[in-house]
Amino acid sequence: MRTDYVILILLMGLATYLTRVSFLVFFKKVKMPDIIYRSLKYIPVSILATLIFPGIFIPNDKLDIAITNPYIIAGVVTVGTVLISKNSILSIILGIISLVALRTFL
Amino acid sequence: MQLKVFFTGIRKTIPLMIGVIPFGVAYGIMGSQAGLTIVEIAFMSMIVFAGSAQFVAVGMISQNIGFxxxxxxxxxxxxxxxxxxxxLSSYLNKLRSGWLxxxxxxxxxxxxxxTINHYQNSESSEGNPYFMLGSAVGMYIFWIGSSIAGGILGNSIKDPLSWGLDFAMPATFLSILIPQIKSVRILSVILISGTCTIFAYLYIPGKWHIIIATVVATIAGTIMETIDERRSLKCEQTM
Structure with missing residues (x-):
């Protein structure tokens, strides 16, 4: 391994670790104000939405909100399956299968 | 007992562990194209363990951008x-700092x-650290493994993001998110976050879309909750 790359990777690791550890440890010592406490339950659903929406509506870095976008159809299949069957593994598998099928046959 | 929780953490993360494979392979391929050795590719995955940052880094390395x-x-x-x-801190703040x-x-x-989905659905207000540990270890092994596979395969395979497994991540997150929609307010927060994300993703580089959308949607949710509460308080007073 080249020394300069080792240093780069270690510094990248440090930068990443700092973002992960700081709030986790900081809010162990500091009591959060009530309003922050109240807002906490909206963070996970918001973050999940930010991870899901681009993957479905901006595939390959291009906005595609037409019904012909296979990711949207596969997303509908996933949501429909989880609502009907309450089975998350089944919904993930059906979602992936429907995406592959749509890509192959469309 | 704790070992069981550890394995539950791994088990619940399996779809995402599989879903990360094409991304790890793609990162490995990009890394070898950028001139990194297999050891360097693997070392970055072991030390940094952050997919998007690693993608950006190898992209910048291949363009000779300063360290x-x-x-x-x-x-x-x-x-x-x-x-x-x-x-996560509200579930983990009773733990010793070493755990954190x-x-x-x-x-x-x-x-x-x-992990946050597991903690929210469990009855305790304290999260079991072994669950998160299992989930993280599962992701760690698959991320490093797929990075190495990508580095070895190099250019000899077709674009791994076209396998269909790239949908495993949004699909898994959807299967976690949908059952959490228990009120109109939560649904509104999700739609606000999703809309903000798409606009920010298209117009702002980097990963700012996650931060901007999460902050906007979380504030919106908190305001809606406060307004609803005041309204129901007023109703009670007038009755």
Whole structure:
């Protein structure tokens, strides 16, 4: 391994670790104000939405909100399956299968 | 007993562990194209353990961009972890600090989403650290393994992101998110976050879309909750 790359990777690791550890440890010592406490339950659903929406509506870095976008159809299949069957593994598998099928046959 | 929780953490993360494979392979391929050796590719996955930051870094390395700028970009891309740390902290603040320093290293998007969902659905207000540990270890092994596979395969395989497995991540997150929609307010928060994300994703580089959308949607949700509460309080008073 080249020394300069080792240093780069270690510094990248440090930068990443700092973002992960700081709030986790900081809010162990500091009591959060009530309003922050109240807002906490909206963070996970918001973050999940930010991870899901681009993957479905901006595939390959291009906005595609037409019904012909296979990711949207596969997303509908996933949501429909989880609502009907309450089975998350089944919904993930059906979602992936429907995406592959749509890509192959469309 | 704790071992069982550890394995539950791994088990609940399996779809995301499989879903990360094409991304790890793609990163490995990009890394070898950028001139990194297999050992360097693997070392970065072991030390940094952050997919999008690593993608950006190898992209910048291949364009000969300065190392200081790469480290600074890594910091910016990963600022979203602050929000994840904030939301996890209320479940983990009873733990010894040592645990937090270990768990923080493994807090990636996938282990965060799986873990916070598990903690929210469990009856206790305190999260079991072994669950998060299992989830993180599962992601860690698959991330490193797929990075190495990509580095070895190099250019000899077709674009791994076209396998269909790239949908495993959004599909898994959907299967976690949908059952959480228990009120119109939560649904509104999701739609606000999703809309903001799409606009920010298209117009702002980096990973700012996650931070901007999460902050906007979380504030919106909190305001809606406060208004609803005041309204129901008023109703009670007038009755």
């Amino acid at each position: 200081a700028f790469i480290v600074f970009s890594t910091l910016l891309i990963n600022l979203r972890h602050l929000l994840m740390g904030l939301s 320093y270990i768990l923080a290293f493994g807090m990636v998007d996938e282990s965060y989403a799986t």
